[in-house]
Each structure stands twice: as structure tokens, then as C-alpha cells.
Amino acid sequence: MARFNARGVWAIYRFEMQRFGRTLWTGLAVPAITTSLYFIVFGSAIGSRMGAIDGVGYAAFIVPGLMMLSLFNESIFNASFGIHMPRFTGTIYELLSAPLSAFETVLGYVGAAASKAVIVALVILATANIFIDVHIAHPVLMLAYLLLVATTFCLFGFIVGIWAKGFEQLQIIPLLVVTPLTFLGGVFYSIDMLPQPWRTLTLFNPVVYLINGFRWTFFGTADVDMAVSLGMTGLFLAICLALVWLIFRTGYRLKA
Template sequence: MNWRGIWAIYRFEMHRFRRTLWTGLAVPVITTSLYFIVFGSAIGSRMTEIGGVPYGSFIVPGLMLLSVFTESIFNASFGIHMPRFTGTIYEILSAPMSAFETVLGYVGAAASKAMIVALVIFATAHLFVPVSVLHPLLALLFLLLVTLTFCMFGFIIGIWAKGFEQLQVIPLLVVTPLTFLGGSFYSIEMLAEPWRTITLFNPVVYLVNGFRWTFFGTADVAFGTALAATAAFAGACLLGIWWIFRTGYRLKA
């Protein structure tokens, strides 16, 4: 293993995040606060409880994941797209780095930042609502799995995208709608048929409910099912990355 090479990429990426540290952290804090003001106070005052959980607390896992999805995809896709765009990718390709090591550097850094943002949101949520986590270790591991998966997904998008505009397409047009429609801010039990069944085809449902279960011990979907769905998505992303490096797709002529 070229640990020094992995560490070099990791540090380079983390350094890039540090340059925009304050905006990088202020954005999730402000966004989360806005969500709590709108959902928590305005709407939450009429909803009170979902499945025995106060509405304000109920939306915390969903809020964390919403940011994790966008942060992961954005950081990882931008991280690999930038060297492709400027041409500095030549150095990565000519270095004694395996595909796994390269991905570990980029995805590792993107995941670190996304995890930090998730934890900042968690801390911010405490200012508004009482939040306790029933299975803290499971919650952390599940969050890590989701983060790594979306970072890999972002890495694929960063390779696939032909320009900066395309980097935004998947997160804005696919991931955000699926997140809002995937029970991040409500229980799918509240939906009428056929919408309830249709919603079950939305993969985000499993991610959000798996994470929510680690908080409250109750969710719309069994934790095992949620974990299996998340692992399947992670596996698909791994396969995609493996294929990219095997074929040199948009990396090598």
C-alpha cells in the first residue's frame, strides 16, 4: 500500500476544505436552524408527535442525512472533477497508486468533511430540540456507511460529469427530490395508498429509516432491511468505481 500517497491526497483535499472552512460550516448550521424554525416551530407545533417521538426530534436524522447526501456528493465529485478539469489528474494517474488507494484518498477526505458537517448539524439541533440517540455506536457506523456510499457515488459523478454543470444535475434533480419524498420529514405511514407503496421504491426511505431507528428504536422500515438496502447501494457504487478504473472510463484515453 502507498499510504503516503493516500495521505497526500487526503491532506490535499482536507486543505481545500479548510480554505472554505467558515462558509463550509456556517451553511449547514444556518440551513439546519432554518429547517427547525420552519418545520419545528411553524409546522411542528401542529404535528406534535410521530410514533411517540416529538416532531422536532423526529426530523433530526433526516436533516443530518439530507446534508450528508449533498455534502458527500458535492465534495467527492468536485474533488475528482477538479483535477480532471485542470489537467492535474496526470500526476495522480502517473503515480504509483492503485485505484483503491486513489479512491481512499478522495472518498476518505470527502467522507470526513461530510461526517463533520453531520455532527455540526447534530450539535445545532440540540439548540432547538431535545435529541437523544438510543444506539449511538450503531448510529455512527450507519452514518459512516451512508457517508462513504454517497462519497463513492459522488466520485462516480465527478468522473462521469463533462462539466461543472453536470456535477449539479444528479444531486439537485435526483437526490434532493428523493430525499424530500423519502420520509425525511414525515413518516410514510402518514401517506395514503398508492403513494405509500410507491414511496417504498425510493431508496432514501431505507437510509433515513435505518438511521432514524438507531435514534429512536422505531421506524417505518426494519433496521435489517434498511441496512441491507444501504449495503446494496454501497456495493453498486463500489462496482461502478471498479469498472471506471478497469476501463479507464473518462480517465484515460
């Protein structure tokens, strides 16, 4: 039985985190500024004209959605860019010939990308607390769910990074698929506010379950049952794991 190569995993993780450190100011300042603008526009201008949603003030209601919005984008970008660069420069062959298993390689890249995404999400939470007092009903579950979603979307980003033939294609999935689904998934509103048939159609959006599961950890209430949200998140995670396994099994766009 092969021995776990902790040093190799740590080398990949450290390299990716150092890349994040070189752009630390930009990586943290941008989400903080963006969150502030969201609170000025939605929290103050619009939120002051809206009542509470399920007993939660509107400004507090959008905090989990804003964290998920940033988490999705950060997870996909960091993971896809991290694995795409070795393919672009040709160093992917050195990585494939190193004494690292597929699991260890994915663990290094996805672990680093998830760490960066979670840090950014927590910065957004800290920024939100400047404007309002955010009370978290289940803080441990919130952190666990945050890590679960970050890991899932980092795996998805890893797949995108291998699939993309160029840097332009890295932006297609986040911009044209994930971001629209996120905005339509209840970031700024409760899906109960939608008329039929739009409310029923919204339930086919997988992002709805991720956002509502995370919102439940904050307020103990959501538009979708927590068990259903966890089930959908687990299903998405299983699909991503299966696709990553298939990529390394077949060498899809790794060895060509």
C-alpha cells in the same frame, strides 16, 4: 504483492482536507444556519400543530432526516468536485502515473469527502441540540451508520465527478435526482402518514431505507425494518464499488 502506499493516500487526503479548511467558515456556517431555519419553520411553526410520531416529538423526529439531507449533498459534492478538478486541470494524468493503485486513489478522495460530510452532519446535530434535546438510543450504531452512508454516497459522488463533462453536469444528479428523492423519502414525515398507493410507491425510493435506518439508530423505531435498511444500504454500496472498479478497469473518462 504491492506495498500499500500510505504516504500517497495521506497526501491526497490532506490536500482535500486543506481545501475544506480554506472554506471552513462557509462550510460549517451554512448548514448550521439552514438547520436553524428548518427548526424555526418546521419544528416550531408546523411541529407545534402536529402530534408525536411513533412516540417521538416532531422536532426531534426530523433531526435524522435533516442530517441525511445534508450528508447526501455534502458527500456527492465533495467527492465529485475533488476528482473532477484534476480532470478539468489535466493533473489527472500525473495522478494516474503516480505509484498509487486504484484502491489507494479512491481511498484518499473518498476518505476526505466522507470526513467532511460527517463533520457537517455532526454540526447539524449540535445545532439541533440548541433547539431541542436530542436523545440517541444507539450512539455507536448511529456513528457507524453515518459513516457507512457517507462512504456510500462519496463513492457515488466520485462516479458522478468522473462522469460529468463540466461543472454544470456536477449539479444535475444532486439537484434533479438526489434532492427530490430525499424530500420524498421521509425527511419531514413518516411514510405511514401517506395514503395508498403513495405509501407503496414510496417504498421504491431507495432513500427511504437510508433515512429510516438512520432514524432507527436515534429512536429504536422506524417505518422500515432496520435489517432491510442495512441490506439496501449494502446493496447501494456494492453497486458503487462495482462501478468504481469498472471505471478504473476500463479507464472510462480517465485516460481520454
